Amino acid sequence: MGGQDAGQVPREGHDFALWEKRVDALMVLCSSKGYFTVDGLRRVLEDMGEESFETMTYYERWISSINQNMVEAGAYSLEELGTKMAEITARGETYGEASGG
């Protein structure tokens, strides 16, 4: 997207939430263990298209890409992920409840 037109650079920041820090940690750990590389992360991010930059937050894009890479690497299957996600959703309505703190 380098060179495209865009509006003013938004300057507000936010503190990283715990789940975002965990996504970051998972990226570093999975790549350092050889499951995939930064190039793999970027490949999936770029495949998502520009629309994802408007509809998803930064670490939402990351978790989606890390997941795609880990499934491709055979770390777990989509079925295992789906089962686990359903189990987690049933635990509670907030991140704190669902993640066990």
Place this chain on the structure above:
Amino acid sequence: MPHDHHDHSHDELSPSGHPYRQDNDEPLTYWQTMEIAMRELLIEKEITTAAEITARIEEMDRRSPADGAAVIARAWVDPEYKAHLLADGSAACKAMGFEPGVLRLIAVENTADVHNVVVCTLCSCYPRNLLGLPPDWYKTRAYRSRVVKEPRKVLAEFGLDLPDGMTVRVHDSTADMRYVVLPARPEGTEGMSEAELAQLITRDSMIGTGVPKTPT
């Protein structure tokens, strides 16, 4: 995959007048659920452990622009170290006890004629091992799109008006190379100690969207 999972507008303000921020007591989102699921699966399969994840977060939390400022201040007072930093950024950081990681770190020097600024147009590559995690604006579409095309205008929005005669170099990071700007030492700092100098070096001055503070 669903994109419409946002539970409330980010424009709303809390009763105390602050924008809402994602936290652990807000409604669980689809992507948060995915994060929990992946983390638990990887722990169950013994690919990682909860302790390893926590240690990694603590490690990242410890890194901050103060690390980079210490490196820059050393380069300002020690010509030999400066030459080392410009020749091999990764090794020079390591020499000061900052683990540079596997990526190549390249320091680019601001002079009286040249101003450098760093971006990652493809995603968000940033010298995070030296400066901590990038600020949100560094990752925005607006910064990444525009700084390569109209850097002077973007820098002016950051409050940095560069003289017309100054060359602006924009460095686009890659997956294997990270840039850090070695800002010019401000005038009037001749008698200052390395520690005092480090206080003048801001995060933005090492990205190139700012310059060091001047001594008061």
